[in-house]
Amino acid sequence: IPIDSAISSPLLRPKETAELTLKFHPHVKLELQDDLREISHGLWEGKLESEIKQEYEQLLRQWQEAPATVQMPEGENLQQVWERAIATWGEIIKSVAVSETKLHTVLVVAHDAINKVILCHILGLTPESFWNIKQGNGAVSVIDYPQGLEKAPILEAMNITAHLSGGVLDKTAAGAL
Numbered sequence: 001i002p003i004d005s006a007i008s009s010p011l012l013r014p015k016e017t018a019e020l021t022l023k024f025h026p027h028v029k030l031e032l033q034d035d036l037r038e039i040s041h042g043l044w045e046g047k048l049e050s051e052i053k054q055e056y057e058q059l060l061r062q063w064q065e066a067p068a069t070v071q072m073p074e075g076e077n078l079q080q081v082w083e084r085a086i087a088t089w090g091e092i093i094k095s096v097a098v099s100e101t102k103l104h105t106v107l108v109v110a111h112d113a114i115n116k117v118i119l120c121h122i123l124g125l126t127p128e129s130f131w132n133i134k135q136g137n138g139a140v141s142v143i144d145y146p147q148g149l150e151k152a153p154i155l156e157a158m159n160i161t162a163h164l165s166g167g168v169l170d171k172t173a174a175g176a177l
Contacts, residue, residue: 003028004104007092009036014109017138021107028107035088038111042075068127078113078127085110085117093149103145115141122153136161 003025008018010032022028044052052060056073063070071077096104110118115135117127122143125132135141140163142156 002105003107005029005031005096006107006109007031007033007036008107008109009038009111009114010034011037011111013137014111018107018109021109033088033092035084036108036110036114039072039078039081039113040075041072043073044075064131066128067130078117078130081113082117082121082127085114086121089118089121093145097149102148112137115139118143119155119158122155134159136164138164 003022006018006022006025006028008014008030014036015030015032018030022030041047044056049060059070059073063072068078092106092108093103096106098104112135113130116130116133119133119135119141120126120129123133136159138161139158140160141158144154144156145151146154
């Protein structure tokens with residue numbers, strides 16, 4: 001796939017993923033976008049689900065059942081992430097528009113929550129549907145705007161991870177929040 005531009009979260013994993021991908025596209029410069037960073041889990045940061053459950057069992061259950069209603073301790077809530085992800089996505093899409101009907105191909109490398117929010121938005125879903133979207137580590141999703149920015153995009157592929165595990169079902173982030 002020809003890539004015209006590339007944008008990544010500045011955090012380690014997505015940045016490294018983008019850099020590895022761009023080895024096959026040496027003419028493309030990587031742009032870092034801070035608003036593509038992962039949701040701030042606050043006091044939950046870096047902990048496995050089993051560890052969080054020990055101290056925040058009720059709040060964790062609420063996060064799993066109604067994520068749009070949860071404020072993570074000293075972290076972000078889903079609405080904050082939703083707003084910054086959708087605003088950033090809009091900026092990215094506008095920046096790659098060659099004309100009203102033609103867009104460049106852009107590689108966007110971000111994090112689980114950011115990717116889920118963008119995919120929910122593309123599909124017309126609300127934050128309440130956050131858990132209805134799966135995004136594995138290193139997964140590939142393809143969003144196309146064949147009729148330009150004025151028409152709805154087409155989700156051509158989502159959560160492709162076969163290149164990582166050899167299987168169709170994603171098992172890349174078992175045990176993570």
